[in-house]
Amino acid sequence: MPSTRTRILAGLVVCVLAAAAVSWAAEADVEQAMKDLPKYEFGQSRAQLTLIQETLRAAEPAKRTDLCNRLAALLSSGATDAAKRWVCRQLSIFGTEAQVPQLAPLLVDEQLSDMARYALERIEHPSAVEAMRKALASAKPGQKIGLINSLGVRRDEKAVDDLVKALQGGDQPTATAAARALAKIGGPKAVEALADMRTKAEGDLLAVVRDAYLQCADGLLAAGKAAQAAEMYQQMYKPDLPKHVRTAALRGIVAAGGEKTMPLLTEILTGNDTEMQASALRFLREVAGPEITKALTDLLPKLPPETQAMMLADLGARGDPAALPAVAKAVASDNEAVKKAAVLALGQLGDASTLPALTALAAGGPCADEARQALDTLPAANVNPAMIEQAKSAEPNVRKEVIRSLGARGVTAAVPVLVQAARADDKAVRQEAFRSLEKLAGSQAVPELVALVVNPKDAEDRPAAQRALATVAGRCPEKEACASAMLAALDAAPADAKAALLQTLPAAGTDKALAALKKCVGSDDEKVRDAAIRSLADWPDPAAAPDLLAIAQTVEKTAHQVLALRGYIRLAGSESLKADQRLQMYKDAMAAAKRPDEKKQVLGGLGGVKAVAALEMVIPALDDAALQKEACAAAVAIAKNLGGQGKPVIVEAMKKVLAISKDKRLNGEAQTLLKKAGG
Amino acid sequence: MVTLRLTRRRLLRAAPAAVIVVPRYVLGGPGHTPPSAVPTRATVGTGAVGMIHVLANTPDAPPVQVAVCDVDRRRLAAAAAKAGRGCRAIADFRRIMDRTDVDVVVVATPPHWHALVTLAAVRAGKDVLCEKPFTRSIAEGRAVADAARRYGRVVCVHTMGRDGPWRTLRKAVTAGVLGRPLTVRLGPASGFGFKVRTWLGRTDLAPQPVPAALDYDFWLGPAPEQPYHPHRVHRTFRGYWDYDGGGLTDMGQHWLDGVHYALGLDDAGPVHVSADGPQPAHADAVGPWRRAVIEYADGTRITLESGEAEVVGRGGERGAEAERYQAPFPEKPDTRQTPGRPDAAPAPFVEGPAGRAFFDPRRHRLTFDPPHFGEVVDACVEPPATIEFPEAVTTRSSAPTRLPGAEAAHRSVTPLHLANLAIRLGRAIRWDPSAERVVGDDAAECLVNPPMRPPWHL
Missing domain, CATH: 1.25.10 (Leucine-rich Repeat Variant)
Structure with a gap:
């Protein structure tokens, strides 16, 4: 009888042999696929191609290189064009410099030039680029264009001389491709050649050369050579050039800066080309700096109203508080568009000092909407405390705006003041206070919210108080504390208040809260009973299900029957339940x-x-x-x-x-x- | 944002009668454009969607639709007939860019042409309305966004728009109503369809003769040369990686652009994308997929679900044998309501620590859990008002447009391209959204910028 050790060893040997057998079988499949590959034609099954591709994907680097070499060898064999095209696609993903010698001759092949280039363009090795560069001399025009494109993608600086020749040659499509490639590569020779062609090219080629020149300027700017870039942009900002070219040049001039920038901008902004004005202001947003802000604010009063309105919007977008005095002054404008633009800009630049003006505007008038928006977006750190002060005691129209804005701004520090405001004499102030409390209050405010539900300033406020309490309780993680506060007030509350409190209990969702609800289902008071059933139907988990079913099966009032049953059905969908439940x-x-x-x-x-x-x-x-x-x-x-x-x-x-x-x-x-x- | 012109015109659906149509080139340079000027347009690509964009000129007004372009002569003739008097039929889109009487180019070609036509238009000083998906590759999107910015052009992508429920969601997210981080679920269960089965490619396409009316070489354009088959072109091109990305990009850009807008991701990108599709993915034909997960540095997680319970071929094959999944006759997307829940799709669309949002695809609105969050959100700060594409064109306003601009559209289609890369390569992709490069995966990086057939280039 073999020993245990022997049996284990035998088992291991069997496993190893089985794994090897599987591996040998897989190898055999790949070998068969490689044998069949040279005969592949479009429209045939690609199952074997897929097998080879997957093998390539999963292979270790050495094995992958070996497989790629074998594939590359097919390129000079009698394999079908379809097979060779497929091989090129694989080499474009998995190929290395080892396959460049097989790919290079195909660059001038009638059928396969593009596919060979696909592969070489993506092989990250100098030999691939060199092969494409060398092929330029013998390539036909269509092939040459493809090679030029790829050399541009690869940013091949050694190809610049050839590309310049192609640019200056008489064939327009080739010259066009050369211009684009030079734009990608950049450098002094490229810039010089493109500058020269700007004076010689015509038609489509001229448009491409101009774009390429601008791209070179962009490249210089990105490399930190602002002065040289500015010079190039200035050359492209000429009145005889198409407007979109001048727009692109303007963008570059603004971005590059320099002493000529502001005079040009002043000329544009005080002129009457509104399209260029809009472009100029848009480009200025991308450039920071106090000198720009100062130049714009100095210019502001000299501009026609429409342009002032545009500039105010852009001053706001720039976010430089240095513009605040000029913007604040513009709020007093007689022109409604300017006024509104200034108010909105105040919202982006203002501070506590702008509060009185904004709150007064928000309280009523043609700019009320803009003023509210501005209040909500005021950025400065000293604004919130100032708003909280105003929320305590300002005149009601102003107070309600401030309270609304505190909610929109998310100022949780305002909660104590909001709780007080919920008992203000003015109804609109109270309503805004409840809305903001709903957004801002946390668990600490729950007892006070409960008190507001039980004993509001006015009974009409109870629904708003109830909603605020429910939202806050739903949001708070301290569910037991929330429920305790609600339940503490429940027994003694009068019927209306009790009904309102009951409807907030699902938000707390605790066992004690559920027990209280169940008890109230049997209440003699119709309002309380109704509220209890509604709340039970909204209960967040299946713990309420048995009571809901009992109500649905026994209650006489149709509305309650339907509510309870719908709640029950909703709970049946709970993910916490098993399928059989x-x-x-x-x-x-x-x-x-x-x-x-x-x-x-x-x-x-x-x-x-x-x-x-x-x-x-x-x-x-x-x-x-x-x-x-x-x-x-x-x-x-x-x-x-x-x-x-x-x-x-x-x-x-x-x-x-x-x-x-x-x-x-x-x-x-x-x-x-x-x-x-x-x- | 205060706009220069206070009048609005719905250009794309406007009746040109009773307005003065003056090409803006007449009014360019010093001087004001009269408020009643309507930009003229040329439509490139006049298939099913392109024809929607072709306007019928009215006999008693100057033409608005001044050119149509297609590489299929039959379609071109039909488009020219619809546009009527004053519209030229042009076979080569480059000739449209030469024309000074064209203000706006509408790009409704297959996606592998979107970037090239848009770039040509922008470089010629035209504004562009481009169909979705914006691009076929990530590199194309970056090139177009940069060119649009360089030339100060208005470029918008024709998604369903950033209004309605997206705007509501943005209010909620900006105000922190749902908390952070957020999980977004886009799939039939949450009310969004992806037309997965509609846009499956076929894997058994034997070469066919090219129809006489079709310039197939021009149709292919930058895409690799492949023998002609009718299923590769016109209505069903979406099923082939060389031209599009299937339902994931087709419908995905509608949904993901809205999500990006709402979550403030217009300048952002994901850091990790994974996807679950049959492996190995077919090298040519787009296949079915089950799920894609897109993750951002701020903790946002977006899950796309196809609604396909099993990822199989039509013959029941799975995995490596699923090569022969055939494309069925195009079907409508599955965005049905769940019975008994008429107000919303059954699964939450957006979930945060503080609450959830559900999408109602029939009424195109959001509901919330807890329900009263709807009122809370109503009272939140409104996002900046948006303007329509025609107004952006006529006023040159910097106000945000309801349709995504070039940069935003590039950012919202990029995660979808990455998801398709994950499907094609069978592995998750790590992405650097600042450098816009794949991290640590040369094969995936190769697919970010596919080479183009000459004479085409970015």
């Missing part, structure tokens, strides 16, 4: 449902259950005319996710769907499912 709940719900709407809701939920039993539950509904549409959708949705289980049930269900459904898409899916299930 959900199924049971849907079954109970279907039995309790008296109206089609709730039955449809059940069917909708069943559609998400991946179980044969769910499909079995849906089938009877397919016979009910009132439910057929939803039942069909649910049946198909379930069947799609059964993964081959329950085929007889699928067949039964899909046949019924096909018999009754008029939805073409659904029927197509049902047909497919029926076929898969063997029907």
